[in-house]
Amino acid sequence: MDTQSIDPLMKLVQTLLDGFAVGGMYALIALGYTMVYGILKFINFAHSDVFTLGAWVSWGLAARALRLEGAADAGGTPVWAVPVVLLGAMLLCGTVGFLIERLAYKPLRAAPRLNVLITAIGVSLLLQNVGQLRVVFGPYPKSMPALLPDVTLLYVAGVRVPVVDVLVIGLPLVLMLGLEWLIFRTRVGLAMRAVSYNTQTAALMGVNVNRVISFTFVLGSALAAAAGFLYALKYVGLKQPADTTWVMLGLKAFVAAVVGGIGNVRGAMLGGFAIGLLEFLGVAYLEPLYRDVYVFAVLILVLLLRPAGILGRAAVEKV
């Protein structure tokens, strides 16, 4: 972003644009955190690595797709590349999410939450370091090939809005509408809400709890993959899988889930955009070095002042 001598309105619009773009990604990741928390009551630490996986799988698929088409030399990108890469990444990450739940978390269904948290940290480290292997993605940063042409769609107050930004802001909105419909209008969604409300009662009412949990993991992982795809598309430069930046992005998304009210799907969406905007407003108008500090400061404030989040309901601990 060019910060020299631009007029205040342009700066504001650009900041809001950046904030909404990254906020949409946070929201998509936060949905996975919040849905898993709603049902299993634990923080799926490995979720940020599913997001990383999504970005890297997008890179792999995009590189392959362009090679198939010979587009690197021809200059054109095939039209089908964007949906194919996106769906491929979502499918693959959904599978990985399913496997993580089956192999690592399911054996611990009855264990204390702390054990599940430690397992999640283990899964997270495993995904990062397997991703670093040379046979997988390798230990070096890569750059995402351009799937979309660098076309300007419109100007808002003099700020250029490329087609990438429209996709990055639009796709999360579309996916979130889809998720709203899924959770509040379908039988699966009803089952998810029932399990989240009271697992045992839901099981007594004939809900297959294990299947609902698996479905939740697949859904959350697919959304994280979509966020990863958008990240790769917008920011192009992908750090190696075990790099700190990935975990920081995932953590900020988690903060978004907490700020919105963990366990609350609409809260996660709201929190995602709030955190994205806060981060970029802080960078633009305060000290850019402290962009991570703002987010964690908000987390600590929310946890101390309103632990249930913006939309959450306070739970009373029963003895």
Place this chain on the structure above:
Amino acid sequence: MSAAAHRDGPPAVWAHAWRSGAPLLVAVGVGLLMHFAVQPAVGAFKARVLVDIGINVILAVSLTLVNGFTGQFSIGHAGFMALGGYAAGALSYYGSYQLFGAAAFNGGVLSWTASQGPFHGPWVGGGDLLFVAACLVGGLVAAGAGYLVGLPSLRLRGDYLAIVTLGFGEIVRVVLQSTQTQLSQAAEVAATPWPLLTLKLGGALGFIGLPFYTTLFWVYLAVALTLTVAIRLKRSSYGRAFLAIREDEVAAEALGVHTTRYKVRAFVLAAFLAGVAGALYAHLVGSINAGELGFQKSFEVVIMVVLGGMGSVSGSTLAAIVLTLLPELLRTVTGSVNTYLPPAYELPDLRMIIYSLALILMMILRPQGFFGLREIWDWRVRRRPRPA
């Protein structure tokens, strides 16, 4: 107490002094032994590995106080280490300028690493006192931060607290990495007032040029004291209060344990020890960089505690030793395997993959860790007595 007073023997005051002083004497003895007997015997490389083991033991045992005894889950331990290292480094670096005119070694034979050549000088130099003061200040600064981090634990449980500690560690990293460039001219240092010097800690490049003081003596002195504190704490009423909080916070509170106070105390003590470890580390390497002390370092310590046993001092000590040696072992193994493999098929660094798999399997098969709450010596008692 009254029973002891009736018994024959030294007066209670002396017994008390002995109970407090003996560990210090033993610790100094251990340190001297490591410095003058073990170091010349094992050579420079192995001595360095021993130092790394010692620092990791301090970190693991200190985290055991929070994660094991008290049942809180902190994953920001490297943040305390970084704070301690920077605070100690600031004192010894700028203090050396003020006292000796340059940030150079000014200690005695106890702080001299044998691999640097022969040493002719006093037993204890002025620099040693500065170094000890730096370690204590590092610990105290970290302890202050531990107090701040402990406060949210009044309201937060389990995974929320984990996230807050992680966030704390990252905030520490970012703040330390955005400090100003350090001064390296004696005249500049002399012209700058103290409060401003504490802001000039090298920023993103790390805080470099610290004098080397950390030797096997200092590290194992600290290790012995840390172990004493941890083991005695576990048996004391304090330790039982910690363990009560771990088992059931509500029940502990009902029995009169001031849970918030004890949780904050656990954090403060653990942070102090981690700060000392950071100070030792900074004066071992001669520099400290917050970028290297992010959550990955914190996770390493967590892994030691979890694998060794949540609440076992000896277990986490053992885990720290094994997990410090493991990378060296793995490096030799993969190195020798790789000589037979073509470059494209060489084995990568498998350390973290093994750790993470161990973590997952441990949680599924033996969630309390190898030793659980037990110590190694408790283990033997449970077995049948050995034939005489």
